[in-house]
Amino acid sequence: MIHRSGTLDGVGGYAAAGRYSGGGFSAGASQWWVDRFSGSSAPYANVSYPILPYLCRALQWLFSPEGNASSLGFKGFKDKVVADVGTNDGRYVPVFMNLGAADVWGIDPLHETLQGAVNKGLLKPERALAKTLESSVADLAGKIDVATVFNSQLDRDFDVVAKSLWDVVVPGGQLVFTFAERIRRDRTLPALASHFEGSSVSLSGNSIDRPHEFLYVGTRKANPS
Numbered sequence: 001m002i003h004r005s006g007t008l009d010g011v012g013g014y015a016a017a018g019r020y021s022g023g024g025f026s027a028g029a030s031q032w033w034v035d036r037f038s039g040s041s042a043p044y045a046n047v048s049y050p051i052l053p054y055l056c057r058a059l060q061w062l063f064s065p066e067g068n069a070s071s072l073g074f075k076g077f078k079d080k081v082v083a084d085v086g087t088n089d090g091r092y093v094p095v096f097m098n099l100g101a102a103d104v105w106g107i108d109p110l111h112e113t114l115q116g117a118v119n120k121g122l123l124k125p126e127r128a129l130a131k132t133l134e135s136s137v138a139d140l141a142g143k144i145d146v147a148t149v150f151n152s153q154l155d156r157d158f159d160v161v162a163k164s165l166w167d168v169v170v171p172g173g174q175l176v177f178t179f180a181e182r183i184r185r186d187r188t189l190p191a192l193a194s195h196f197e198g199s200s201v202s203l204s205g206n207s208i209d210r211p212h213e214f215l216y217v218g219t220r221k222a223n224p225s
């Protein structure tokens with residue numbers, strides 16, 4: 001059963017145990033980011049999104065040891081604990097698992113959509129956080145080897161998000177962003193640069209990668225600069 005208070009409830013009793021307490025939609029700038037993501041992600045909420053299998057295959061290659069990500073210093077998902085920020089319906093969780101991830105957390109304030117990922121068995125209930133990344137820091141701090149933000153549509157709050165990502169990723173851990181548009185990448189990377197050492201590449205040339213046109217891979221700095 002889903003409640004609109006920012007929690008997933010009745011999922012294996014975890015909510016009753018306080019697992020999903022708090023979080024949700026705080027007013028102000030963070031809410032704005034949620035609105036932007038949610039509004040523009042509407043076409044992707046459809047689980048029958050027809051090119052999804054091709055996207056999954058393209059991403060699986062991209063993050064394989066032979067793929068472009070490794071040329072940016074990505075060390076892979078094998079045996080890693082992953083936080084998929086903005087996981088939506090969990091569509092890319094199988095990609096991480098196929099590449100050997102040890103565990104995957106899904107973070108997304110879209111309650112019903114996230115519940116769908118749990119119902120389909122893509123996410124364990126105790127790994128589904130129905131709130132924003134910024135509200136999930138206490139749940140995730142020091143647990144995450146790799147954070148992914150796929151098809152990011154972040155337009156502001158860059159510093160808050162970069163700090164939240166830095167807080168949840170373990171020392172030496174990595175961050176992966178994909179962007180559909182150059183302007184989003186260019187607005188986001190300066191904030192990431194103060195918390196992560198990284199670089200980006202254009203993936204154009206493969207139309208299948210469209211929502212993942214630009215790839216960024218970063219490694220957590222010991223101290224933010």
Ligand SMILES: C[S@@+](CC[C@H](N)C(=O)[O-])C[C@H]1O[C@@H](n2cnc3c(N)ncnc32)[C@H](O)[C@@H]1O
Nearest residue numbers: 033034037038041086088108110132133150151
């Ligand atoms: C453009 S969609 C991308 C979904 C998926 N990652 C993909 O590549 O298809 C962005 C997702 O981020 C979620 N989102 C928005 N703000 C967020 C936040 N502050 N923390 C975590 N997720 C957020 C939205 O609800 C939405 O599902």
